[in-house]
Amino acid sequence: MSSRERILGRVRRALADVTPDERPYEEAVPREYLREHGDRTAGQTVELLAENLADYRAIVHRCTAEEVPDLVMRLLARRGSQEVLVPPGLPPQWLAAADPVRIHDRAAHTAARLDRVDSVVTGCAVAIAETGTIVLDGSPEQGRRRISLIPDHHICVVRVPDQVVSSVPQALERLDPARPSTWISGPSATSDIELDRVEGVHGPRTLEVILLG
């Protein structure tokens, strides 16, 4: 007997005392929790996002579409970045004024090569106000998962209010499970020393979020 059959057989024997629940799943598990917490306008939801991002030490900037190139240029210059990683579908105007050398996201790049790049600029799939979370799903504006992981400085552009939802349930509705996703809430952190939160371990230690709208 294979282990698969053995385990499934054990499960079935273990459940011999249980009557199966043949109702549709949505009836079997009632969900009386809220779809979102509180009643906010779209503008207030964006405010809450900014507040919660900042609470977890992300640096938040707000600007209009015209101001993005200049802002990105200044953020990269302040950081002293020589090279910046660029996802394939990033709107070119976002980097129109930036000085650093563009390194395009390619499969051929080794991790060691990406480790020498200072910064990365990406878009996002959705942002969650209640938790201060941005979600990347590997779409062309965001690129491969590793490009937003290895550089120490991540600039993420969120289009507000279109890409902002209030809550975790609303975010999951917008995401495609087939795409690999990365949920980011502030820069890399740890609570491993005396259960106290410290920012900055393996992921980008500086996360800057531009709320564009």
Next chain:
Amino acid sequence: MSGTFVGMPGFPPAAHPAFPAAAHDAVHNPTLRANLRHATHTIRAKRARAVGELSDWAALREAGRRIKDHTLRHLDRYLVQLEESVTAAGGTVHWAADADEANRIVAGLVRATGESEVVKVKSMATQEIGLNEALAQEGIRAYETDLAELIVQLGEDRPSHILVPAIHRNRGEIRDIFRTEMGKWGRPAPEGLTDTPAELAEAARLHLREKFLRARVGVSGANFMVAETGTLVVVESEGNGRMCLTLPETLISVVGIEKVVPTWRDLEVFLQTLPRSSTAERMNPYTSMWTGTTDGDGPRTFHLVLLDNGRTDTLADEVGRQALRCIRCSACLNVCPVYERAGGHAYGSVYPGPIGAILSPQLRGTGSEIDASLPYASSLCGACYEVCPVAIDIPEVLVHLRERVVEGGPAVRQGNKVVLRPAKGHAAERAAMRAARWAFTHPGALGAGQRLASRTRRLHPRTLPGPGRAWSGTRDLPAVPPEPFRDWWRRTHGGKDGAA
């Protein structure tokens, strides 16, 4: 390797002393007590704040309980569905009935890549099966990359907390471990390393960087597996998880069969309750989700090893099966007065604290000294149940397991029905219960005994003699009333006749 390997080599439960003996040193270690007190009290207050932010917490908790119960009730169906989904998305699914088999599968998969080292994301399942030690026997080096796991691995120590395995270490001890041990495993700690948490985190970043960048094989667990989509979810903080899940060419995930949830939508419950319960954050810094493999992004090969290792035995217990709802948040450890004083090592398992006290004796059986003592490692105060985000009634299961230890009875071990014999060392308890049962079913004798006790009350000792002395050393013996209650009731008709 032997056929009955149950994880954590060098630390088998058979050789581990019972909980009271194991806890003895910990409760007399002032540094450990201070470290644990500081950490658990810090997180308790933060958790209460994070949970308090959600007005619908009770409804989320109830939904989490129901999702898990429904899944367990149809576990066979959801495991088969998960297998289909993962396979359709480009992954390969393996089934492991016990620790030995899981270790063999993983070692074989690593060897097939030609590599001799792997980077690991913190995973309770791989600790439970003793994967690192099993891989070492095959000549494969496993690097732990979670900061706390790194501290434990470098210090040749044992984990003492589910979420923060090095919770028993303070910053000074961590600095000392980094200074002396890092060089033996790779890049040494920076010169002049101090004990500020930020510097310690930086030292870990530098030490592990080279390992991440060259890693070809990653090993992980998972917090959730979605049956309908085949998606796996890893919740973490540091980014070491992202490194291990995306940079290597081959990813091997070892996951307990109880981690499956039916639908994508179910994540909306647990992604709200888990971070707030564990690190007391609105959301943990990083959550990774992946479905099989993705062209050009992340590992090209993905293996999922589904682990039983006592879970189906636990599922067979009508009362105890609720322990399988656990999402490993560790909130129950942080509120437990026993854990706070005894620390995690005394529990003799990778699962310490209240959840460990009900999980270990079910996964491993109650045959060993430590496992038979774990159901007693509790004052039954119920704080663990209050904070549990999936409403596991831990006190109920503890009492149930105490009964099983004392009385024995039917259980399931490795898929087979067995009848457990009553454990040794509970003879006095059983005799007392037998005597009580006899007295309460013989009212005449009970009444005569009570009257005798009342009349001789002035002669009763204030403390118990013999082996009972330890018990009465810190407790007052209950005073016997001048007249038994039932006599008083009969005489006064419940006080109606006015005579008190």
